[in-house]
Amino acid sequence: MFRTxxxxxxxxxxxxxxxxxxxxxxxxxDLGGMTFIDLRDRYGITQLVFNMDQNVALCxxxxxxxxxxxxxxxxxxxxxxxxxxxxxxxxxxxFVEELRVLNKxxxxxxxxxxxxxxGDELRMKYRYLDxxxxxxxxxxxxxxxxxxxxxNYMDSQKFIEIETPVLMKSTPEGARDxxxxxxxxxxxxxxxxxxxxxxxxxxxxxxxxRYFQIVKCFRDEDLRADRQPEFTQIDCEMAFVDREDILQIxxxxxxxxxxxxxxxxxxxxxxxxxxxxxxxxxGVDKPDLRFGMKIKEITGAVKGKGFQxxxxxxxxxxxxxxxCSEYSRKELDALTDFVKKPQIGAKGLVYAKYxxxxxxxxxxxxxxxxxxxxxxxxxMEGAQGDLILILAGDRKKTLSALGELRLExxxxxxxxxxxxxxPLWVIDFPLLEWDEETKRWYAMHHPFTSPMDExxxxxxxxxxxxxxxxxxxxxxxxxxxxxxIRIFNKERQQLMFKVLGFSAEEAEMxxxxxxxxxxxxxxxxxxxxxxxxxxxxxxxxxxxxxxxxAFPKNNMGRDMMMDSPSEISEEQFKELSIRxxxxx
Ligand code: ASP
Numbered sequence: 387m388f389r390t391x392x393x394x395x396x397x398x399x400x401x402x403x404x405x406x407x408x409x410x411x412x413x414x415x416d417l418g419g420m421t422f423i424d425l426r427d428r429y430g431i432t433q434l435v436f437n438m439d440q441n442v443a444l445c446x447x448x449x450x451x452x453x454x455x456x457x458x459x460x461x462x463x464x465x466x467x468x469x470x471x472x473x474x475x476x477x478x479x480x481f482v483e484e485l486r487v488l489n490k491x492x493x494x495x496x497x498x499x500x501x502x503x504x505g506d507e508l509r510m511k512y513r514y515l516d517x518x519x520x521x522x523x524x525x526x527x528x529x530x531x532x533x534x535x536x537x538n539y540m541d542s543q544k545f546i547e548i549e550t551p552v553l554m555k556s557t558p559e560g561a562r563d564x565x566x567x568x569x570x571x572x573x574x575x576x577x578x579x580x581x582x583x584x585x586x587x588x589x590x591x592x593x594x595x596r597y598f599q600i601v602k603c604f605r606d607e608d609l610r611a612d613r614q615p616e617f618t619q620i621d622c623e624m625a626f627v628d629r630e631d632i633l634q635i636x637x638x639x640x641x642x643x644x645x646x647x648x649x650x651x652x653x654x655x656x657x658x659x660x661x662x663x664x665x666x667x668x669g670v671d672k673p674d675l676r677f678g679m680k681i682k683e684i685t686g687a688v689k690g691k692g693f694q695x696x697x698x699x700x701x702x703x704x705x706x707x708x709x710c711s712e713y714s715r716k717e718l719d720a721l722t723d724f725v726k727k728p729q730i731g732a733k734g735l736v737y738a739k740y741x742x743x744x745x746x747x748x749x750x751x752x753x754x755x756x757x758x759x760x761x762x763x764x765x766m767e768g769a770q771g772d773l774i775l776i777l778a779g780d781r782k783k784t785l786s787a788l789g790e791l792r793l794e795x796x797x798x799x800x801x802x803x804x805x806x807x808x809p810l811w812v813i814d815f816p817l818l819e820w821d822e823e824t825k826r827w828y829a830m831h832h833p834f835t836s837p838m839d840e841x842x843x844x845x846x847x848x849x850x851x852x853x854x855x856x857x858x859x860x861x862x863x864x865x866x867x868x869x870x871i872r873i874f875n876k877e878r879q880q881l882m883f884k885v886l887g888f889s890a891e892e893a894e895m896x897x898x899x900x901x902x903x904x905x906x907x908x909x910x911x912x913x914x915x916x917x918x919x920x921x922x923x924x925x926x927x928x929x930x931x932x933x934x935x936a937f938p939k940n941n942m943g944r945d946m947m948m949d950s951p952s953e954i955s956e957e958q959f960k961e962l963s964i965r966x967x968x969x970x
Contacts, residue, residue, distance in 0.1 A: 394430025398477050406460045421448045433479040454491035460484040510946040525934045529922045539642040545596040550582040561605035572963035578604035584900045586623035590911040591903045595625035611930040615943045623913035657810040669789020674863030675808035677801035681788045693753040699778035706766040710773035711739040732787040736776040804927045809861045817854035826887045831856045835870035869914025876904040
């Protein structure tokens with residue numbers, strides 16, 4: 387028997403018991419005639435003690451142990467004189483009588499501590515060592531518990547988990563596909579699923595009216611902190627439902643997770659906000675509601691005073707930062723630099739301050755009187771001590787820049803707290819989005835999303851006006867999930883493909899199997915998918931989803947540990963009937 391207990395469970399209750407533990411040497415200290423070793427396993431750390439006076443040879447052996455050696459120790463549990471309240475086993479230590487080295491270890495390339503001295507690259511390369519660190523271990527345990535709770539909830543609601551294939555057909559979810567060559571079908575390729583979208587819809591046609599799956603999805607996109615080329619979704623679909631049913635069930639799932647994992651209960655129903663409202667008041671379709679500071683349009687109030695920037699702008703909007711009237715020149719310059727960054731794209735920033743002493747001042751005093759400024763503050767519901775920040779220009783871009791500025795101010799003022807959670811549903815999205823570059827309409831969610839019944843009339847005459855039966859669950863400024871009620875009728879789906887610019891043949895080639903299925907009694911249906919990595923990162927308080935994935939890829943989509951992707955052999959190419967010529 388390698389162990390009678392784990393390194394995380396012994397306490398004063400076990401005093402004088404003889405126990406056997408196995409684990410890794412976290413650290414060792416020699417103090418006079420004593421050697422102390424922190425022994426670590428998945429469950430915690432227990433202190434081992436070796437006493438020179440009692441056993442010279444054993445103590446000598448202990449002193450030879452290096453960091454990360456795997457050892458087994460048998461000994462007696464004793465009360466510690468010098469207790470460590472920081473760890474659960476801090477009241478006791480083991481007086482070791484027998485020691486066995488199970489395996490040696492080279493000196494690890496970085497310290498296996500909560501805060502390691504290893505850089506990102508190194509820790510990725512030796513991910514199995516990184517995973518020994520407690521913060522990552524806690525994240526993976528959390529991820530496991532969340533998956534269990536998702537399954538508990540879904541099972542209680544009569545959903546069944548059904549696996550769908552990974553070798554699939556290319557489908558349009560808006561990203562590039564990863565493809566896999568087929569040896570048995572030379573020149574033909576599978577695509578890895580961007581999501582099981584069409585398959586889950588087919589399961590509805592097949593009569594499995596409540597499906598879910600915790601499933602890997604693959605999208606060949608440029609990577610960011612909350613994106614990985616392969617990621618995990620909680621993918622769901624239901625038949626005989628409308629939007630309200632879906633929102634209820636998945637608000638329920640979200641509440642269940644918060645309650646069972648974090649002990650948090652939301653008193654109120656989740657806020658519901660239209661896409662329009664999100665865009666005009668927060669400048670994004672995923673508003674962070676942990677703080678107010680809403681965007682307001684002031685175009686009417688500022689035009690006609692001779693200030694060219696405002697006079698020529700399609701839109702002028704502002705936010706009001708409470709308590710910031712004393713911002714210095716330097717702070718305001720920093721905010722100006724922030725909005726001028728290429729990814730934000732504003733040309734400049736106008737401000738107005740309402741001092742604690744009642745004084746009014748702005749960066750455009752030449753054009754606007756104190757009376758004007760006072761009006762601005764009343765429009766913005768600002769008061770003495772506040773600061774108004776104004777941007778002007780094209781409506782869409784300016785709103786988006788104001789949205790970024792609002793988040794930046796939220797950060798500066800510490801209003802985006804990690805332990806506050808503000809979920810909301812964003813609803814009433816437009817069905818289609820016009821792309822200037824390619825001069826065509828794209829589905830904002832995906833091509834299977836149903837238009838709102840009352841907007842169907844404009845489908846061909848004014849596509850931009852059609853709203854979708856789509857919804858996103860947003861928490862703290864991140865999209866956690868999204869889905870829609872689907873089109874379930876063949877003619878309407880064909881019309882949608884037509885508006886999206888697919889020829890009849892293209893539509894047949896890409897989606898023929900779904901179209902065919904719709905001929906055989908497809909029930910009304912809809913669904914949603916949650917980003918499981920993002921949800922876990924939110925619960926873990928991590929800003930990158932990498933920290934909740936056991937073996938993630940880096941920004942170049944590389945697995946540093948396996949050194950993948952990598953070349954394959956001539957032989958493999960031959961088998962696949964493929965010849966590779968890299969473009970220079
Ligand atoms: N398949 C969609 C996605 O991955 C979600 C859905 O519509 O259910 O975004």
